[in-house]
Amino acid sequence: MAQGNTGSRAAAAPQIFDEAPYLTAAYAPMRKSCFTRDDEHWPRIQALKDRIDSVTLDVLEWALEAAIDEGEAAVERTAVSTIVREQHDYRASLNTVDCNSVTRVSWAATADPIRNYYRLEEIHEGDVFLYNDIHESSGTIGHLPDFCVVVPIFSDGRLIGFAQLFGHCNDVGGKMAGSWSLTATTVFEEGIQVPPIKLYARGVRNEDLWKVILRNSRYPDDLRGDIDAFVGATRIIQRRVEELCRRYGTDVVEAGFYRIIDRCEEIVRDEALPHIPDGEYVGEDFLETDGIDLERPIKLMLTVRKDPQKIIVDFAGTDPQVPGPVNWVMDGRHYSKWLGGFVKAQVPGMIVNEGMTRVFKAYLPPRTVLSAEYPAAGADRMDCMLRMLGAYMAAMAKATGGQMVGDSQCIQLYGFFGKDQDGKDFLYREIFGAGSGARPFADGTDTVDLVPHSKNLPSEFIEQRFPVRVHRVGMFPDSGGPGAFRGGLGYLKDVEILVDGHFLTVSYRTIFACFGVNGGMAGRSGGAVINPGSPREQQIFYKREAIPVKAGDVVRILTPGGGGWGDPLARVPDMVRLDAQRGLVSLRSAREDYGVVLEEVSDPARRYEVDEAATRTLRATLKAQRPPLKMINRGPHAERLIREGRITVSDFDYPAQFDEAAYLAAAGAA
Amino acid sequence: MAWRIGVDTGGTFTDVVAIDEASGKRYVRKTSSTPDDPSRAFTQGIAELLDEVGVDAADVSFISHGTTVATNAILESRYARLGLVVTRGYREMLEVGRQTVPGDFGDITWWLKPPRVVPLELVREVGGRLDFKGAELAPLDEDAVRGIAAEFKAMGIDAIAVSFLHSYRNPAHERRARELILEGHPACFVSVSSDVIREYREYERTLSTCLNTGLMPLVTSYLSKLQTRLADAQIDARLYVMKSSGGIIHASEMAPQPIAAVLSGPAAGIVTACYYGKAAGYPNLITIDIGGTSTDICLIDQGTPHMLTEGRIDIYNIKAPMIDMHTVGAGGGSIAWLSAGRSLRVGPQSAGAQPGPVCYGRGGTAPALTDAHLVLGRVSPYLLGGSIRLDAAAARRAIGEHIATPLGIGIEDAAMGILDLATNNIAQGINVVSVKRGRDPRDYALMAFGGAGGLNACLVAEALGIRTIVSPPSPGVTSAEGLLSTNVRSDRVITDVQREDTLDLARLIREYENLHAQVVADLAREGFRGADTAVTGFADMRYAGQAYEVRVPVTVLDATLTEAAVRNAIKAFHRAHDDRFGYEYEGRHPVEIVNIGATGFGLFPPLVTAQETRDGCSWEGARKDLRRGVFRGVGEVPLPIYERALAPIGIGMAGPCIIEQYDATLVVEPGWQAVLDATGQIVLRPTYREA
Numbered sequence A: 001m002a003q004g005n006t007g008s009r010a011a012a013a014p015q016i017f018d019e020a021p022y023l024t025a026a027y028a029p030m031r032k033s034c035f036t037r038d039d040e041h042w043p044r045i046q047a048l049k050d051r052i053d054s055v056t057l058d059v060l061e062w063a064l065e066a067a068i069d070e071g072e073a074a075v076e077r078t079a080v081s082t083i084v085r086e087q088h089d090y091r092a093s094l095n096t097v098d099c100n101s102v103t104r105v106s107w108a109a110t111a112d113p114i115r116n117y118y119r120l121e122e123i124h125e126g127d128v129f130l131y132n133d134i135h136e137s138s139g140t141i142g143h144l145p146d147f148c149v150v151v152p153i154f155s156d157g158r159l160i161g162f163a164q165l166f167g168h169c170n171d172v173g174g175k176m177a178g179s180w181s182l183t184a185t186t187v188f189e190e191g192i193q194v195p196p197i198k199l200y201a202r203g204v205r206n207e208d209l210w211k212v213i214l215r216n217s218r219y220p221d222d223l224r225g226d227i228d229a230f231v232g233a234t235r236i237i238q239r240r241v242e243e244l245c246r247r248y249g250t251d252v253v254e255a256g257f258y259r260i261i262d263r264c265e266e267i268v269r270d271e272a273l274p275h276i277p278d279g280e281y282v283g284e285d286f287l288e289t290d291g292i293d294l295e296r297p298i299k300l301m302l303t304v305r306k307d308p309q310k311i312i313v314d315f316a317g318t319d320p321q322v323p324g325p326v327n328w329v330m331d332g333r334h335y336s337k338w339l340g341g342f343v344k345a346q347v348p349g350m351i352v353n354e355g356m357t358r359v360f361k362a363y364l365p366p367r368t369v370l371s372a373e374y375p376a377a378g379a380d381r382m383d384c385m386l387r388m389l390g391a392y393m394a395a396m397a398k399a400t401g402g403q404m405v406g407d408s409q410c411i412q413l414y415g416f417f418g419k420d421q422d423g424k425d426f427l428y429r430e431i432f433g434a435g436s437g438a439r440p441f442a443d444g445t446d447t448v449d450l451v452p453h454s455k456n457l458p459s460e461f462i463e464q465r466f467p468v469r470v471h472r473v474g475m476f477p478d479s480g481g482p483g484a485f486r487g488g489l490g491y492l493k494d495v496e497i498l499v500d501g502h503f504l505t506v507s508y509r510t511i512f513a514c515f516g517v518n519g520g521m522a523g524r525s526g527g528a529v530i531n532p533g534s535p536r537e538q539q540i541f542y543k544r545e546a547i548p549v550k551a552g553d554v555v556r557i558l559t560p561g562g563g564g565w566g567d568p569l570a571r572v573p574d575m576v577r578l579d580a581q582r583g584l585v586s587l588r589s590a591r592e593d594y595g596v597v598l599e600e601v602s603d604p605a606r607r608y609e610v611d612e613a614a615t616r617t618l619r620a621t622l623k624a625q626r627p628p629l630k631m632i633n634r635g636p637h638a639e640r641l642i643r644e645g646r647i648t649v650s651d652f653d654y655p656a657q658f659d660e661a662a663y664l665a666a667a668g669a670a
Numbered sequence B: 001m002a003w004r005i006g007v008d009t010g011g012t013f014t015d016v017v018a019i020d021e022a023s024g025k026r027y028v029r030k031t032s033s034t035p036d037d038p039s040r041a042f043t044q045g046i047a048e049l050l051d052e053v054g055v056d057a058a059d060v061s062f063i064s065h066g067t068t069v070a071t072n073a074i075l076e077s078r079y080a081r082l083g084l085v086v087t088r089g090y091r092e093m094l095e096v097g098r099q100t101v102p103g104d105f106g107d108i109t110w111w112l113k114p115p116r117v118v119p120l121e122l123v124r125e126v127g128g129r130l131d132f133k134g135a136e137l138a139p140l141d142e143d144a145v146r147g148i149a150a151e152f153k154a155m156g157i158d159a160i161a162v163s164f165l166h167s168y169r170n171p172a173h174e175r176r177a178r179e180l181i182l183e184g185h186p187a188c189f190v191s192v193s194s195d196v197i198r199e200y201r202e203y204e205r206t207l208s209t210c211l212n213t214g215l216m217p218l219v220t221s222y223l224s225k226l227q228t229r230l231a232d233a234q235i236d237a238r239l240y241v242m243k244s245s246g247g248i249i250h251a252s253e254m255a256p257q258p259i260a261a262v263l264s265g266p267a268a269g270i271v272t273a274c275y276y277g278k279a280a281g282y283p284n285l286i287t288i289d290i291g292g293t294s295t296d297i298c299l300i301d302q303g304t305p306h307m308l309t310e311g312r313i314d315i316y317n318i319k320a321p322m323i324d325m326h327t328v329g330a331g332g333g334s335i336a337w338l339s340a341g342r343s344l345r346v347g348p349q350s351a352g353a354q355p356g357p358v359c360y361g362r363g364g365t366a367p368a369l370t371d372a373h374l375v376l377g378r379v380s381p382y383l384l385g386g387s388i389r390l391d392a393a394a395a396r397r398a399i400g401e402h403i404a405t406p407l408g409i410g411i412e413d414a415a416m417g418i419l420d421l422a423t424n425n426i427a428q429g430i431n432v433v434s435v436k437r438g439r440d441p442r443d444y445a446l447m448a449f450g451g452a453g454g455l456n457a458c459l460v461a462e463a464l465g466i467r468t469i470v471s472p473p474s475p476g477v478t479s480a481e482g483l484l485s486t487n488v489r490s491d492r493v494i495t496d497v498q499r500e501d502t503l504d505l506a507r508l509i510r511e512y513e514n515l516h517a518q519v520v521a522d523l524a525r526e527g528f529r530g531a532d533t534a535v536t537g538f539a540d541m542r543y544a545g546q547a548y549e550v551r552v553p554v555t556v557l558d559a560t561l562t563e564a565a566v567r568n569a570i571k572a573f574h575r576a577h578d579d580r581f582g583y584e585y586e587g588r589h590p591v592e593i594v595n596i597g598a599t600g601f602g603l604f605p606p607l608v609t610a611q612e613t614r615d616g617c618s619w620e621g622a623r624k625d626l627r628r629g630v631f632r633g634v635g636e637v638p639l640p641i642y643e644r645a646l647a648p649i650g651i652g653m654a655g656p657c658i659i660e661q662y663d664a665t666l667v668v669e670p671g672w673q674a675v676l677d678a679t680g681q682i683v684l685r686p687t688y689r690e691a
Helices: A042-049 A056-079 A112-119 A207-215 A220-248 A250-275 A332-346 A354-358 A382-399 A459-465 A573-581 A588-593 A614-624 A635-643 A660-669 B039-052 B070-077 B143-155 B172-184 B204-231 B264-279 B369-374 B392-407 B411-433 B451-464 B475-482 B505-525 B563-581
Strands: A091-096 A128-131 A146-155 A156-167 A195-199 A279-288 A297-305 A310-314 A360-363 A411-418 A425-432 A468-476 A491-497 A501-506 A527-531 A537-538 A544-549 A553-559 A599-602 A608-610 B003-009 B013-020 B026-032 B060-064 B083-087 B123-126 B135-140 B161-163 B187-191 B237-242 B249-250 B285-290 B295-301 B308-311 B316-323 B325-328 B334-339 B343-350 B445-449 B469-471 B488-499 B531-541 B549-553 B593-604 B621-632 B635-643 B656-663 B664-668 B672-676 B684-687
Touching: A042 B003, A042 B475, A056 A091, A056 A156, A056 A250, A056 B343, A056 B411, A056 B563, A091 A220, A091 A250, A112 A128, A128 A220, A156 A250, A156 A468, A195 A207, A195 A220, A207 A220, A207 A354, A220 A250, A220 A332, A250 A332, A250 A354, A250 A411, A297 A382, A297 A635, A310 A354, A332 A354, A332 A360, A332 A588, A354 A360, A411 A553, A411 B475, A425 B003, A425 B161, A459 B026, A501 A527, A544 B083, A573 A588, A573 A599, A588 A599, A635 B187, A660 B026, B003 B039, B003 B172, B003 B264, B003 B325, B013 B039, B013 B475, B026 B039, B026 B475, B039 B060, B039 B204, B039 B469, B060 B475, B070 B204, B070 B264, B070 B308, B083 B204, B123 B143, B123 B187, B143 B172, B161 B172, B161 B204, B172 B187, B204 B237, B237 B264, B264 B285, B264 B295, B264 B316, B264 B325, B264 B445, B264 B475, B285 B411, B285 B451, B295 B411, B316 B411, B325 B411, B334 B392, B334 B411, B343 B411, B369 B392, B369 B411, B411 B451, B411 B621, B411 B672, B445 B451, B451 B469, B451 B684, B475 B664, B488 B505, B505 B563, B505 B593, B531 B563, B549 B563, B621 B656, B664 B672
Parallel strands: A310 A360, B003 B060, B060 B237, B083 B123, B083 B161, B161 B187, B285 B445, B445 B469, B635 B656
Antiparallel strands: A091 A156, A128 A146, A128 A195, A146 A156, A279 A297, A297 A310, A411 A425, A411 A501, A468 A491, A491 A553, A501 A544, A527 A537, A527 A553, A599 A608, B003 B013, B013 B026, B237 B249, B249 B488, B285 B295, B295 B325, B308 B316, B334 B343, B469 B684, B488 B593, B531 B549, B531 B593, B621 B635, B656 B664, B672 B684
16 A cells, blocks of 8 residues: 555646556455356347447436336335335346346346356246345345345347346344344354245246245245345336337347446546546545454545546455454445445436446455455445445545545434234334535535435334334434534434333444544434433443343434534534524534534524624634644544554544635535 | 306416306316416406306306415425424424435435425424324323413414324324414414324324415415405305315315315316216326426326325425326426437426427527427427417527537437437336336327327327327316316325234224214215215225335225125235235235225216217318428428317328317327317327237
């Protein structure tokens, strides 16, 4: 690692980064499985690909996207597992016969494992494949609860591609109810492993296999409902593609698949890359723990090397794989689509597919926590997914001179399980959003989830279904990272359990905080408190599998605030006043973090007014006392670990590039 | 003589239709809308039409109104400033919402949450709590409610929404709170969530209640203004308003529940479609209503549209019974653009009515769908009887500059591409209401209306394999017509989740009987009794564990349910689930009955359908122009233009040709043939026969 180059801006003549070092044994192959085509149809399809007219291509592209939409919508209406339905943790996609994704993907699975297990001539119409085996998934499925259904699509008597849909099922066995163990050290503790199999052969279900799979779930009805929904959805997609073949001709449709992939590549290179400054930028972030060793944070590190032709994301410096279940058993190809998906912001309307991986490349040294090997545990790899985004955003903050959003931690789970009043097993597990990071143009958003269309659970639903009572649902005051734009607020939710049972947390950023950007401060960490304000109060940090709770215990769930953006002492004082009136920011935070002095007034429509003179004086004093503003402010816990030498970062002293005049213009427009 | 009058207020025009009950004769009038005070165009349109036809005001027996007052108030955030009272612990309910970010992955970084209907500083909490069975855990804090009423009164807040947890099971606390608020603040508009919708999911119920409350002052004053203006015009007919459910309700009943009218106009269009579909012998229809910015799509089975219990207006999910309409962003004003400089897209951005497509010459520079139609010769350069002149050269320039040149293709090819993509968007929207619901669109006739419906109908039908297209007599005023062929409607529903294996049948029957009695009472207030009413039952069910329900009919005998009827409804649910989603679990997985409900209709005497004669008419006589048109696979050809009013009955005319009328244009593509039938509708079929 060339630490000396960290964050340097590009010189006048752009440096071209050499890809050769990544093609050596020092790095794992970017793609775990590769398939080539040499069939009789291939020359014809290649020739047709370059002749297909652009309008037909557009129609095909949108029709395929619509087919995906349609399949996903069917899952939403019928699936049973909370995480599938409310969190939208499922994705459909369409792959070519050589397993390249055609439709939009950011984390969709592919058909690679099917091709690894079955010769083409063994794949027939009516077959339905199923798998969840993370170590045999070629970097397409990262933890066992994600069951993936794949159906082959035939037209004119030949296989032209695969429709697939994976979704996160409630329980697939393993040591913990909900199959999200936080302490497993091998995949064997995490649930049933299904390598690619034919659940249906030529339309006939293998009932024996089906029984085995269902028998391995604590909630077999849920699993059956989910997988039936997935199969139904993939068949919808299959039918849509077959119809397109009838309308446009099989060759045209298949040639269209490949042209759509080329087009993504061209758009990323020609339209998205110019928005990102050339150069080399390092970003880092930390998992709090692997669940086994609470004392040791895990470092993710990446170096973005951008030149006019490509982006390379080099993960050298990332910690080795760990005993606990946070390992992400993937390959560079998957991360290319996961991180590369964010360039879409530069090109409205574009479809991100396999073409992304030709321009936006991710390379991993072998056996890191992001390129873990058998039999690594991976149930909680979501921690890596989210922190990887943090590391990437930190790098991009430097690339853009601070014009990047603050950090956020907008997916976590909390839950209760045990036996209800009737003695039946229950698992109430809910996905919580949190505060999003402040933007260079606006505050972060309060209590939102990272995944689009994700939903929390209505109290009226929770209380019907589970032995709990929800006493409060709201926001965690003062949790948003102070900044010229404030980070979004996390949740505050009080839940009383009505039976003896267990409380579980799948929570990150409980001691670390979401970092602020460009002078913004870090948000507050999340966590939980059992019986807050009582003599039996118990603070919960880290992720925890099973904390015993008694009937009548009230658990306060808190999710982290987003990182702030820009200098908090520059924040428009009336915005601080309104936050205080609404109870989102305390008077103390207004004074100490924002340097705003508020006085209470009798007008119920205002409640506070800004003491302008006192505010000016206080702000001047605070400015004189404080250290220089940082580009990346990771909050007090991380800073302490850095000072103690327990973690290292390259950007501890990297200065903010906050421009107050530009901020005031943006705040005026907001 | 007795005349029924329908008035549909749209953004540009107010359409008035009058029908003579005895003969079925119809008269149509379009007048410019008056957005500053829509009631002006309302009465002016009626007066002009009565004057033109020579009808005495005293002979008007019935007036029915489709209004956008509620919709526009939501779209433009013009509802009243209101306060909200919620259960303790739920002050931030509207802020938290469902934690949902719309759009794509990554959009969280730039998405801005729109302002809440009630800002946090106007939300108050009170003590009092029910459990999910409706049992009281803590009594309502009445003093707190009184204090809030006094505080809001002092602050000048004159509309208050009340929403308490689990009120769908037991509305007692909400009703008491309303009493207390009205005692302390009698001039206040109050609505409580259990009156707006008796269903669980507190955020959605509260949001709908807030919007409802915020609309009450505006809609109340609008309706009373209409009543006054009608009285001034010596018209003493009853005034009805169209609801989103496709039924009408007396204006005085509308005032406390304006949320029920958010899709008033489009719903009326669907009612017309049902009416004409049945008249032409096509009770199974897919309708496309293509307007300036969007296309509304609806599927009609056996003359009845599907119903939903919630829908979306702008950014809000609204809980109120409404016709299941799917809207896609493809209309005459939809803009064609290139994503990343190379991929053609149409919409969802729209040039709308202002500035409109380039050819309108009102400052639009981005090529729109209408520009493409014009370039291909599919629309006349003169619209609405010559009142609007279109600039074809400007349309060509815009398509050339923005689409054809960058793509390196010809202008006509680019224009056809725009048509293809718009067609595709609409076809995919049709798939949403058909295939996704387990219906094959090829089993349906396509009814196209709205000003632009006929321009795209054949292309849409071809894309889906639909072999029958129906064009109603006046495609441009379908909503106004629908106001005259509907019935009074009342929907009542209650959430009570029960599993079939632990079903308390007596409770379910009791609940249904209550709802039934309420519906009968609703209809009686509207003057409908006995044989003039029809009441049907329905239930929303799901498999235990699912979170979305499927609605199935429940057979009602003598105002009550039987065990057999419930069992049959459960069977119907299994079939419906299989039909829609491809599998069912009959006998293997328990069903949950989530909601039970009753729908009542107050039936008006059916309208007579006028029979057209058209003696002496011929296609030759109807021919009024010859243009050049460009069609895919055919190229540029001579394109005859016919006047619809002069077309003969029962004689086919093959495409390519165009059939024009005052408010709409119908393109008959090559390979299609048009026939006018005796009910005034044009039916299109392919001229070729597939094996």
